[in-house]
Amino acid sequence: MNAIIAEITPLAAAPPASRQRWIERFAGLGFAAPAFILLVLTNLAPLAALAFLSFTNYELGALDFSFVGLKNFGTALQDPVIRRSITNTLLYVAIVVPGGVLISLLVAILIHQRKRTRSLYEVIYFLPVTSTLIAMATMWQFLLHPTLGLINQVLKGLGFAETAFLSEPRLVIPTLAAIGIWQLVGFNMVLFLAGLSAIPRDLYEAVDIDGASHPIDRFLKVTWPMLGPTTMFVTVTTFITAFKIFDTVAVMTRGGPGGASEVLLYAIYLEGFQYFHMSYAATLTLVFLAFTLVFSVLQTFVLDRRVHY
């Protein structure tokens, strides 16, 4: 084989070696250029602008601005609203990530065992993903209404006290988290179903013959390890989605009651587009990005070492 190549190459490669290398280099750059330009225009340039803004005192519509150094970051650290927003966001994430991953895994495993009704359940669980969250948020608001809402009617029927889920400061984040999970489960479930279908049937049969016929053993010995890459992907995407909580807060609670549901992205929105503090909003956005980056990197490195591909 090598001998053949050696014979053919001198004939085929008419240009001298150095010219060949230049051609290859330019061809490579040419192929990479469109993606690179798009990345610069849509991601890197705005990010640079954002970083630039965060060191100024620019306000939307202002004719002038000046550099203020790290003052914006200092303000953010002191700002009780921002602190509250970060804690609320982290609490929300802490509920949605495990809930959204584990519930969708459970649902996927249950649906995977169905034969005829499988596609029906898939559609039912996937519906929330396809609907717009704004419309769904209105529906949830109605369902959760303290007196008229279906959920409270049911609770009352069961003998529980009427609960104002959205105006009770201690309940509002868990309630929003429940809605967030409801929205995510369908999408994650589809990913897990794909992962489950890719597990060779042989492995379950081998484990059956080897004596692991208890469902817990089958799960621990085959399903869970084989789903490792899927679980990692689902966890990271769920985390990022959860961190970006905004629409339910904007539509249903507007950060209330008394700031109990203020979250990071909603605070950025208020600062930037309601109060027009563009530079401050830019600073907060950088903080937000730093959070997602740190968590994603951490997860990837911690999980990556435990996941078998």
Next chain:
Amino acid sequence: MAGLTLRGIHKAFGDTSVLNNIDLDIADGEFLTLVGPSGCGKSTLLRIIAGLESQDRGSVSIGGSSVDHLRPHERRIAMVFQNYALYPHMSVFDNIALPLTMTRLNLFERLPLLRHLSSRRRRVMGEIAREVRAVAEQLRIETFFHRRPGQLSGGQRQRVALGRAMVRHPQAFLMDEPLSNLDAKLRVHMRGELTELHARLGVTMIYVTHDQIEAMTMSDRIAVMDHGDILQLGTPADVYERPATTAVAQFIGSPAINLFPAHVGPSGQVELLGRTLPIHVHNAPTPELTVGVRPEAMRIGGGPCVVTCRFRRRENLGSESILHFDLVASPEVAVLCRVDNNMPIPDGEVTLAFKPRDCHVFDHNGRRIEIESRMAASRGVRRASEVR
């Protein structure tokens, strides 16, 4: 270790019947091979024995007692899968140890984290490690105990799969085409290793393959299957020398047997392409017959039993050659002949001769008919073979 008995096994998937009334007795310590073309139901039968699939009718007994109600692991058999089915996320050691940890540790002692609370677990794991090591030494895999299956070659994976099967000291080994993913050379090597392993362990083995050479070289007995039936059950020599049907004759033996259309003459003699052969049959249901002659029983030359052929091409196998001919009388019938390499290559039309006792005669349904040879010499040979 135990023998196996299958009685009236029937299996259908939907409307297609895959196994029809399979009866099979497998002796303790026997090496039985199931062979047959693709899709004939070999794997299904094996999976029914293992308990991975349930039969529609019939029963499976191991060691004299019915196992129909038992789960796969309770049947105490081991299975080696075609693609090994090793657990890709576990080390070689853990793969082999798994059947033992499953049976000797309770659920609590197997749970992640919680298992470290058990003191009994440590002791049991020590015993298990010793046994795993003993098995690994037999298979020469102890040097890569800590690798994952993905980091092993095909032959090494094969050995790990065998180790996982051996470590439980099962009553029987079931193997579903365990060598088909290996290259030709390794396959020949592993064939030898498996035969030796069987001799050393003396355990019952049921081996599925569609490679007739594996079947011939390894088995005590062969069961040739087709369309969900066992066509013939016998020793390799039996099946080769006295195939029960044309299907068996075609399946066993390489290159495949030559089949010629023939018919019965007025006094029972067999007429092949206008020539009367010195063979007689008496109980043919209809005059139509098929005569089979193996390529290795044919040679270029003359005599009472010949067919006239036209030479097509030669396949050189190194030590010998396969010569391809067409029948002159009906050119669509190919005739193969196996010869030494020092034979001169024929040209144009030649006659291929064979001995009467090398003829296999089948009726119009493809079932074997015993022949009577009129030639004194071949009668002598037949008698000698009957004595044997």
